Amino acid sequence: MTRLSAVAALSPPGPEGWDFSDYPYGLEPLIMPDPKEELLDDERHPDTTRACLLLLAQAEKGFGTTTPAVGREALEQLFWFRWMIGHHISFVLWRLIADALKRLPPDQGEGEADTEALIQYVRAYSGMLLYTGSCTPAIYRAIIRPSMFRLHSTFSGTWAPDFPPVRSLFRGRRVPPVQPARAPELVAQIELCHRIHLGVASKLVESGRSLLQQSVAEKAAQGHRMWEGIFDCYFLTQRAPVGADAVLAQLLRRNKAVVIDLATNGLYPEPLPEEELPTELRDADVLACEQDLAASLFRVSALAAGLAADPAADQALA
Known part of the structure; x- marks a missing residue:
């Protein structure tokens, strides 16, 4: 793991202050296993679990703020950070969802923990769609979209290596064998996620079409692993054998940075006039998801650490 540690920060964050990257809104590479490979069978390091517990406790007090993003140049940097880090967290959430789906037993009466985890992971992903999509249309079209085009003229979200194992879930093709009493709750979260995406x-x-909503036919030539490599290259993601502990530590680092950003800048530093906001983003349950974004990140951190989702985290940065 020494070589990997030189590539990306694999240690969990401290409970206070900005300690992600070298400065506020800087970036760190993400290390993830190949989606077809299992996580290394390593033991949870006590420092990672302790860091998660400290973050949950600090959430009740608030994390404070960092340098606010003021002015066009600072906003461009902030929204680039959100685009990259929001995708990193999404990749981890997709992996957590895929692993939880594998663990679901055929007997729908079982699997209480994984049912709860799936619901919370899907909700957190909805929050990440809001977070990555929080930039203004002008900055997205001037900075973010062209950066993808420059890397590849047909750059597509269908190239995301971690998405295929969860595609069926998000497209509502069938409800996984979760506890029957909670299946409607999972379906509601998936439906909310779809509306937020739209x-x-x-x-x-x-054109009103997102990168992940483009034709699945583009994925037909999946032999083109080069596309997946281009996608990972763009999002500063390296594939290597890593264990659950390293993935959790990277998730904690990003979740904490996101929450400090939200405490500093709010979700919409430059809000659109209401009449320009798509109707899907005005729904009451979408607004509730916005309000729940920070708390949701702490719930998934706890669940990924094998802890109960701490209700106290719901008070995070309220």
Whole structure:
């Protein structure tokens, strides 16, 4: 793990102050296993569990703020940070969802923990769609979209290596064998996620189609692993054998940075006039998801650490 530690920060964050990257809104590479490979069978390091517990405790007090993003240049840096880090967290959430789906037993009466985890992971992913899509249409079209085009003229979200194992879930093809009493709750979270995705796409993309909603036919030539490599290269993601502890530590680092950003800048530093906001993003349950974003990140951190989702985290940065 020494070589990997030189590539990306694999230690958990401290409970206070900005300690992600070298400065506020800087970036760190993400190390993830190949989606077809299992996580290394390592033991949870006590420092990682302790860091998670400290973060949950600090959430009740608040993390404070950092340098606010003021002015066009600072906002461009902030939204680039959100685009990259929000995707990093999404990749981890997809992996956590895929692993939880594998663990679900055929008997729907079992699997209480994984049912709860799936619901919370899907909700947190909805929050990440809001977070990555929080930039203004002008900055998205001037900075973010062209950066993908420059890397590849047909750059597509369908190239995301971690998405195929969860595609069926998010497309509502079938409800996984979760506890029957909670299946409607999971379906509601998936439906909310879909509406948020549509709303963000309508807000940012002139054609109204997001990168992950483009034709699945583009994925037909999946022999093109080069596309997956290009996707990972763009999002500063390296594939290597890592264990659950390293993945959790990287998730904690990003979750804490996101929450400090939200405490400093709010979700929408430059809000659109209401009449320009897509109708999908005005729904009451979408607004509730916005309010729940920070707390949701702490719930998934706890669940990924094998802890109960701490109700106290719901008070995070309220």
